[in-house]
Amino acid sequence: MPSRFFITGTDTGVGKTVVSALLCAALDAHYWKPIQTGTREGTDSKTVMHLAQLPRSRVVPEVYRFTPPVSPHLAAQRAGIRIELRKIRMPHIPAREALVAEGAGGVLVPINKSQFMTHLMRHLKLPVLLVSRTALGTINHTLLSLAALRAARLDVRGVVLVGPPNSENRKAIERYGDIPVVGNVPKLAKIDRNVLRAVFQRHFDRAVFQS
Ligand SMILES: Nc1ncnc2c1ncn2[C@@H]1O[C@H](COP(=O)(O)OP(=O)(O)OP(=O)(O)O)[C@@H](O)[C@H]1O
Ligand SMILES: [Mg+2]
Structure with missing residues (x-):
């Protein structure tokens, strides 16, 4: 199986995009941000292209894009639409190639009136990596997020820490x-x-990411 992961986090701004860029650079993976809010401030797809020097052909277009920098459920509501999982289909990429999909915010971010980011992860059937801070407070945030991921019966493969x-x-x-x-x-x-790429070589358990 090629490396295919859904990158979620304990919070917004925790480092999901940097970790996604790292994995794209190290594994020559495709990048996909299915739901992007706050587009005026820039998009994670553009950041990953820039940081990982990823060609546009390796970036799967977003399915939902919203201008306001707010939670997806609210951004969609303000745009007068409902985010629907059936419209978010796994991209067709060659079987041997890796894929990194990034969520928006944390694990229990709502995407519509009744569903959360965990429903998107279940829908896509991707193994999950949880990005957490190394700093004080992280144990509680990480364990809470793991509990929510497991309650949603997701296949959580590991935690990636960001920070000293x-x-x-x-x-x-x-x-x-x-x-x-x-x-x-x-x-x-x-x-x-x-x-x-150097951080991946030095600070990651590479076996987890081998195809
Ligand atoms: N290891 C790091 N060293 C220095 N800066 C970092 C590191 N990781 C992340 N950052 C910085 O922290 C900020 C937030 O990181 P990032 O955009 O990856 O978070 P995110 O979890 O993807 O946020 P969002 O929820 O908005 O998608 C960015 O400015 C990023 O450059
Ligand atoms: Mg991000």
């Missing part, structure tokens, strides 16, 4: 979350394709 390495937090997440931490992206002064 904190071995105690890492150990606590692995022990209490019963989950491997599969990578740690340290705080980076400069983020580009080469830096991201």
Whole structure:
């Protein structure tokens, strides 16, 4: 099986896009952000293209795009539409190629009146990676997110930490979350394709991502 993952996080702004760019750079993966809000501030697709030096052909177009920088359920409501999972179809990419899909915000972000980001993950049937901070507070946020992902019967493959390495937090997440931490992206002064590939080589459990 090629590497195909859904990247979710404990929060908005936690580092999902940087982790997605890292995986795209390291695995030559396709990138897909099915639901994008806050387009005026820029899009995650553009950020990933820039950071990972990904050609446009490797970026799957968004299905839903909204201008206001608010939760998808609210952005859609303001646009007078309803986000419908049946309209979000897995892209047809060659069987041997990797795919990184990025969620919006955290795990229980609503996408319409009755469904959450977890429903999108179930719908796409992708294994999930949870991006968390290394900083204080992360144990609680990570365990809560894992509980919600598991309650939704998702296949959670691991946690990716972002921030200055904190071995105690890492150990606590692995022990209490019963989950491997599969990578740690340290705080980076400069983020580009080469830096991201080097971080993958040094700080990730590469076996998890092998096809
Ligand atoms: N390892 C890192 N080192 C330095 N800056 C980082 C790192 N990871 C993320 N950032 C910065 O933190 C900010 C938020 O990161 P990012 O956009 O990846 O979060 P996100 O979880 O994708 O947010 P959203 O919910 O909006 O999609 C960005 O400005 C990004 O460049
Ligand atoms: Mg993002």
